[in-house]
Amino acid sequence: MxxxxxxxxxxxxxxxxxxxxxxxxxxxxxxxxxxxxxxxxxxxxxxxxxxxxxxxxxxxxxxxxxxxxxxxxxxxxxxPGFIDTHQHAAQSAIVAAYGEKLLGWLDQYVFPSESTYRDPHIAKKELNFFLDQLLMNGTTTAVSYGPLFYEATDIFFEELNRRKMRFITGNIMMDRNSPDTLCLSTQENYDIAKKLIKKWHNKGRLSFCLSPRFAISCSDKLLELCGSLKKEHPDLYIQTHLDENVNEIKEVKKLFPWSKNYLDVYDHFGLNDKRSVFGHCIHMTDPELEMLKKSHAVISWCPISNNFLGSGLFNIENVTKYTTNITLGSDWGGGNTLSMFAVMDEAYKVSMLQNYKLASMVRWFFATLGAARALQIDDKVxxxxxxxxxxxxxxxxxxxxxxxxxxxxxxxxxxxxxxxxxxxxxxxxxxxxxxxxxxxxKKEKQAVTVKVAHHKEKMTHK
Ligand SMILES: [Zn+2]
Missing domain, CATH: 2.30.40.10 (Urease, subunit C, domain 1)
Structure with missing residues (x-):
């Protein structure tokens, strides 16, 4: 109450x-x-x-x-509470996973773990744990990828609504290049989103976000259906990944040979809009930055994840020549913390590596009012x-x-x-x-009992 x-x-x-x-x-x-x-x-x-x-x-x-x-x-x-514009609510179990770059990391760790959310009991427990962690880290609003399955994402909305959080999320969508346990048909992806939009979009403090994982795991048909949902509901948000990893970019070119560049794929299907939030944007070409400037889409810079997965350095000096619609994301899953303090710290270090001094005020702005403005919720938070x-x-x-x-x-x-x-x-x-x-x-000085899982196999040195 x-x-x-x-x-x-x-x-x-x-x-x-x-x-x-x-x-x-x-x-x-x-x-x-x-x-x-x-x-x-x-x-x-x-x-x-x-x-x-x-x-x-x-x-x-x-x-x-x-x-x-x-x-x-x-x-x-x-x-004011922090705003995290890129995170995966269903990846708590695989944070701190060793030794892979983006595509290998998805196959080896992310996909098997996300598939466990098919069980609503697991989903409820894991998502509540995630939200408790988020609040413990001072994040009050986020743009977040929900699980793939209807029940699990419905539970996520339910919990967010119960907690009265201002939140932007939706079911993550994918219909190819993923394991059977996680791959839904194009129609199933669409139907889940459609049902969730009807139930949750603009309910209380919640907004629905169309969430195609990235171009590699979405067929032309699925992206086309996302575009049609966006046309039906112009105030929907869109989130996806863009120019994160060089091998990813090569793969996108193979899958969409007609495209001028990576962003052109999303643009072609009507998914490059002022309510689009693009995660990473590390390897952006000038024509792509021009396109972003025109659409007023939002960039979510995720420096911790970019460093962890060895993806590359976001070039803030160059990007701000085109757009200042820049926000910060933990990319929980690829990022190893939900703390926006840590994300702001990493943004500073990534900039220093490129001889650019990123002012304290600017970083704090990106994580609060700047993000609210980029998401067009600055009249509220x-x-x-x-x-x-x-x-x-x-x-x-x-x-x-x-x-x-x-x-x-x-x-x-x-x-x-x-x-x-x-x-x-x-x-x-x-x-x-x-x-x-x-x-x-915060409770003062909690004693924590740690349950240690005893594995039968011998530990290997990594
Ligand atoms: Zn991500």
Missing amino acids: TNHKKIAYRGSIFYFRDSANFANLPRADKTAGKEHYVYHEDGILIVEAGKVKDVGSYADMKKKIDHIKIVDYTGKLIT GNFEIGKEADFIVVDPAATLYMRYRREKVTDIFELLFILMTLGCDPNIHATYIYGEPAYI
Whole structure:
């Protein structure tokens, strides 16, 4: 139930104003662009009926909170929840899988594991575990690939609806180049999507996303059917993979010999749109970037997964010459963490390898308001402007011994964000609020009992 009583949260507060964009955020000169974000070292956020009612410095708000319940988070940072634009909800079991690049990794690890979601009991257990992990990491909204099967994806929507999360997802689709256990017919893929759109699209805070896995595992007919669903429902989102791996690109060329380039395949079937979210975009050619610029499609940059699978380096300097519709994704499954702190950290390192300094503010923007804007939900989430939905996180910058030590030396918000992005992970998320309600509160020092599986085979050294 939504709490209709006003509650005031006290702590440091940081968010981007609606006026912020990629070009006007502070970079090397910390004074420029200050008017595009808000930072109150001692601030108050007032929430009522799931929405932001008021926000300001404690000194200014003192009188307004006389008769309101106050939750005191002094010493912690209250900030909008993260938005992760690329993740696979059905891949928790294969995170940290050794030794393969994209195509081998899919065959050896991903496909066998995803096929277990045919059993609704397994699906329910695994998907709830995934969502608990997501909230523990401070992610409040995501664009996510659901499982392949109807029951499992229906369960996923059910759980998201129960948790009141603003979420964009759909059944992952594939009808070729995959094992029998996971390969559905073209018609089955279509029917599942059709049924789920009817049941869940625009229900509560949920949106449906057409999710063809990637061109290699989708026939022309399936992509054509995705295009027809998009025509029927123009406000559907689309997500797929694009230019992730060089062998993948060669394979796409073989399967679609008529195409000018990889993006042309999706474009041909009506799947390159301002509501399309393309994962990776590492090996983009200039004509493809021109096409993205025209369609206003969204890029989901997944640096952790790109490094783990040895896929390549996203060239932000070049891409931003064409588009700034850039967001960040964990690519959970290929990525080994759901922590957006870690994703922002990796984005920095990938940029440094290419002699490009990626400012703290820019990365934080990509993971919050920038993503909300790219997904066209910035009238609802992404910052604390009055009336927006109150999805927020409470970050503890001193969650570990070293971070407490380092925190004491921090002098401004720039440095605070930088140390969080460089050193932070799930222990730094103290609480996650969804629509004004606590969805996760960190328990102090849990004792964890680990069950170790004893394998009969001898361990081999990898
Ligand atoms: Zn992916």
